[in-house]
Amino acid sequence: MTDTDITSGTMDGMGPKGTKIGLLRVLGPAHVWALGVGIVLVGEYMGWNFSVGKGGAYASLIACWFAGILYTCVAMIDSEVTSTVASAGGQYTQAKHIIGPLMAFNVGLYLVFAYTMLEAANAVTVGFLVQEVAGMTGHAEALNDDAFIVLAIVFLAWLNYRGVLATLTFSLVITAFAFVAILLLFVMTAPAVAPGLLQHGELMSGGASLPYGWIGIIAAMHFGLWYYLGIEGTTQAAEEVRSPARSLPFGTLAGIMTLIIAATLTWYVCAGLMPWEYLGQAGTPLFDAARLTGSTFLVVILGIGTLFATLASANGCINDASRAWFAMGRDKYLPGWFGAVHPVYRTPYRAIIFLVPIALLFALQLPLDQIITFSILSGLLGYTFMPINMILFRRKWPLDSIKRGYEHPMHPLPAITLLALCGVTYFAVFLGYGTQLIAMIAFYIVASLWFHFWRYRFVDRGAQFTMPWPKPRGY
Amino acid sequence: MPMWTLIEYAAWAVSAILGLNMLWDWYRTDTTYSEEVLTSSREGEIEAMTEQHRM
Amino acid sequence: MAHYKPPRQSRAGQIIDVFVLLALTIGALYVPLWLKLAGSSTVQTPVENPTWESLGQSPVMVERWAQLGYATPADAHDLITTRFDYAFTWGAVALMVVVIVGYFVMMLRLSEKEYRDVISEKFDGK
Numbered sequence: 001m002t003d004t005d006i007t008s009g010t011m012d013g014m015g016p017k018g019t020k021i022g023l024l025r026v027l028g029p030a031h032v033w034a035l036g037v038g039i040v041l042v043g044e045y046m047g048w049n050f051s052v053g054k055g056g057a058y059a060s061l062i063a064c065w066f067a068g069i070l071y072t073c074v075a076m077i078d079s080e081v082t083s084t085v086a087s088a089g090g091q092y093t094q095a096k097h098i099i100g101p102l103m104a105f106n107v108g109l110y111l112v113f114a115y116t117m118l119e120a121a122n123a124v125t126v127g128f129l130v131q132e133v134a135g136m137t138g139h140a141e142a143l144n145d146d147a148f149i150v151l152a153i154v155f156l157a158w159l160n161y162r163g164v165l166a167t168l169t170f171s172l173v174i175t176a177f178a179f180v181a182i183l184l185l186f187v188m189t190a191p192a193v194a195p196g197l198l199q200h201g202e203l204m205s206g207g208a209s210l211p212y213g214w215i216g217i218i219a220a221m222h223f224g225l226w227y228y229l230g231i232e233g234t235t236q237a238a239e240e241v242r243s244p245a246r247s248l249p250f251g252t253l254a255g256i257m258t259l260i261i262a263a264t265l266t267w268y269v270c271a272g273l274m275p276w277e278y279l280g281q282a283g284t285p286l287f288d289a290a291r292l293t294g295s296t297f298l299v300v301i302l303g304i305g306t307l308f309a310t311l312a313s314a315n316g317c318i319n320d321a322s323r324a325w326f327a328m329g330r331d332k333y334l335p336g337w338f339g340a341v342h343p344v345y346r347t348p349y350r351a352i353i354f355l356v357p358i359a360l361l362f363a364l365q366l367p368l369d370q371i372i373t374f375s376i377l378s379g380l381l382g383y384t385f386m387p388i389n390m391i392l393f394r395r396k397w398p399l400d401s402i403k404r405g406y407e408h409p410m411h412p413l414p415a416i417t418l419l420a421l422c423g424v425t426y427f428a429v430f431l432g433y434g435t436q437l438i439a440m441i442a443f444y445i446v447a448s449l450w451f452h453f454w455r456y457r458f459v460d461r462g463a464q465f466t467m468p469w470p471k472p473r474g475y
Numbered sequence: 476m477p478m479w480t481l482i483e484y485a486a487w488a489v490s491a492i493l494g495l496n497m498l499w500d501w502y503r504t505d506t507t508y509s510e511e512v513l514t515s516s517r518e519g520e521i522e523a524m525t526e527q528h529r530m
Numbered sequence: 531m532a533h534y535k536p537p538r539q540s541r542a543g544q545i546i547d548v549f550v551l552l553a554l555t556i557g558a559l560y561v562p563l564w565l566k567l568a569g570s571s572t573v574q575t576p577v578e579n580p581t582w583e584s585l586g587q588s589p590v591m592v593e594r595w596a597q598l599g600y601a602t603p604a605d606a607h608d609l610i611t612t613r614f615d616y617a618f619t620w621g622a623v624a625l626m627v628v629v630i631v632g633y634f635v636m637m638l639r640l641s642e643k644e645y646r647d648v649i650s651e652k653f654d655g656k
Contacts, residue, residue: 021512021516023516053614087518088518089518093518099638099641099642100638100643100644100645100648101641102637102641102644103638103641104641106637113555134479139478139479143479143483144483147483147487147490148486150486150490154490154493154494155493157493157497158493158496158497161497161500199590199594202588202591203590205588207586212614212616215616219614219616273594274594274598275587275591275595277606277609277610278594278595278598278600278606278609281609288598291597291598292594292597292598330514330517331518332539334547335539335543335544335545336514336539336544337514337541339514339516340513340516341513341514342504343504343508343512343513349500349501349504350501353497353498353501358555366559366563367563370559370563384634426626426630427623427626430618430622430626431614431616432571432614432615432616434618434626435562436562438629439558439561439562440558441633442558443557443558445633447551448633448636450550450554452644455547456644457536457537458536458537459536460534460535461534461536461648462534462648462651462652464648465648465649465652466517466518471649471653475646475649475650475653
């Protein structure tokens, strides 16, 4: 790519291949942090507590930390690869350059489905929260939540359509609020402030310590992923970040640290306030925790925090899913019509519009646990791809062959750890949700065959390899 | 209480306005610009601009 | 290797491809629901005339249940006695391992085949 004219002022991205309209490069590391943490933080406000139901409070904490190790490996691997492969497709583009087209197609689908399902789950939670508030303010009959589910999805899609900077600045503000709300709850329930409120010893002894024994700890890993699910989405912003090689590793690693802190605090407060049988099935555990403190101030703050966390998450999900869908359209993995960029707002507008009715269909039609499990499984398949990706990346392009913005330490230890933890999590999902696991893999097998034998004919072979890298070793 | 019923209708109305705004803008964009311009984005061009990967 | 020139896909073909993908997705989500195979497997172990003691709840727990709106043992009975069923057969575990490993092996092999074409066209063509 030495013939690139970087002084050209007419073409966006100075493209040697003729980009006239590209995505706009306006984001900084704080936006990357907001995108990563914003998607995930909702996991602290709802969903993680199902891991308490699957194994008890101690099992949930152990799962929280093991999932923390899993995601630290994910963040390290992702940071290294993505500081080199900076593209809107994220892991999809990584797979395309390092493993091959079919893997890339599958990874692209994992991304789109994991995020679209998470978006639908968030919209359902918004509806649930509005219903709760209507009930608390004295609305007589049950409020129909459809209007609010539709509003959440359409509003955020509209925001995404109109431009990425405003969208992620919105995310940054509401994510910061939701995070501060968790810190406030932690401070105001501390024994020095409210003596006798947290009763870990009483609530977690005897039969309540490990109700399912050791297998419960493994089973809890299933929903343990909810503490962090989605942090890998930071890579999708690569074409819109001002200096991807620096901002992406920084934002991602800062994000995972924030989340490990928030997850542990959330567990600590909730496990000290509620019996595990209740906590294990609660719809909005942090909101319940605030109610148990007896402080109206905390109830209001955590109520708003829950709303903001779900909106930030759905917002990030629309952003990431549409970028992955767009990147696949651009390469003709999907119809090329989706590879369009809006000439004014510089967003992948057709991908954004197309995914709206799909998110609505899932949010209005499917039960919540089905949506969540599909999302977790798509995420999990993506994490299984990452160690394979990392090992092949180091083998085909060793450290001295291309410049990396970030090199993660102790290779291949993180990759092997990640693969082992993924294996444990498959077994955890299998305990209780085995049918969904098989149904979903069957879906990906059929989709793979469809791609290999039909769809791949529309893809230009050599042109999809876009990185200015040397030829891989061994080819 | 009619207040929440009103809020519900308002939610439907806002959704419809935002949705129609998007659809209208989509239609206008697709009829104003040629397909070649709209789908001219190519992956990896930023790379060529920002850094050379050879050491 | 000769440069592969992909055909241009018609508008109708593009629409059909999108619908195929949609049908596959919706199928994967709804088929387990229709077959009533979705959701977690739980078992109930009911307690006759439940008291807080027979449900294994300590005084602190009872106080918290009350604050959460479960005033009597009967209210909280269903929540406390519902448990996951973690019984499984090793045959089912083996099936899961075969399906997952088989899926990844198939995908990696087909990918490798496609990848060699990409690399040879990209680096040897010029």
